[in-house]
Amino acid sequence: MSFTDPYAERLAAIPVERREVEIDGATTAYWVYGDANAEMTIVFVHGFRGDHHGLEPVVAYLEGYRIIAPDLPGFGESPPLPGKQHSVETYAAWLESFIASIEPGAIVLGHSFGSIIVAAAVAGGLNSPRVILVNPIGAPALEGPRGILTRLAVLYYWAGARLPRKLGESLLRNRVVVRVMSVSMAKTRDAQLRRFIHDQHDRYFSGFFDRDVLHDAFIASVSHDVSEFAARINQPVLLIAADRDDITPIAVERKLRRLFSDAELVEIEGVGHLIHYETPAPAADGIRRFLSR
DSSP: OOOOOTTHHHHHTSOEEEEEEEETTEEEEEEEESOTTOSOEEEEEOOTTOOGGGGHHHHHTOTTSEEEEEOOTTBTTBOOOTTOOOOHHHHHHHHHHHHHHHOTTOEEEEETHHHHHHHHHHHTTOOOSOEEEESOOOSOGGGSTTHHHHHHHHHHHHHHHHSOHHHHHHHHTOHHHHHHHHHHHOOOOOHHHHHHHHHHHHHHTTOBSOHHHHHHHHHHHHHOOGGGTGGGOOSOEEEEEETTOSSSOHHHHHHHHTTSSSEEEEEETTOOSOHHHHOHHHHHHHHHHHHTO
16 A cells, blocks of 8 residues: 655655774764754664654754764674674663764664664763753663563564574565564654655664574663663663553653753653654654754
């Protein structure tokens, strides 16, 4: 069934260039959006299983800023880092090296699993003047309102890693499983927007390099959360959270805000874990207000 990409026209008006850089023995592919002379640059870090495309709707509403969006190692067009387990520590070190190579001192934004990576990197010494976390993972995933489903996901990724490789890869890329995930996370009742979301997941949610890096990243995503790093982050922090997020409830996000020395929380109503797809304009408005402080 056909649909209209609700953000295509706005995104098309923003210049974009694909680039590459060698980080830790592997090529990192990244995309640069906007005016090279923009006053502020923000590095976007996407979530689990996705790639840079997922945050493009937010980019579409941030005209006037320069946005740098890499594909995490092992996802999209960036191959894995050789000889390394793709843990939170590995991704945090990679992010620090990436920003040091491309745009030292850039503002940094992380979505979902990307929020954990960003928080770990900043807590570990990443030099970023401000930090933005969208749909932050504020508590252990196994303790969330869908803890049972998370445990089923653990079994799913375990099976994908243990089955014969061809069968395991097929299970992990299964389009039915991807669609079930997409349907469960989308909260919008707009039929066109739901079709866009499902199409995005169909296109990009299985773009991981192989089952090994996917399993590493999954274990990293459910073994850590932003709260464990908050006390070591002194920069101003913006949390953009959803009141219907099934992974981190809004009450937990309110508690998370108090763990930082300097943080503000923007709550978006009627949306879940897909702020970047369903409500990118309110998210961008919150980012603009935060950066104009």
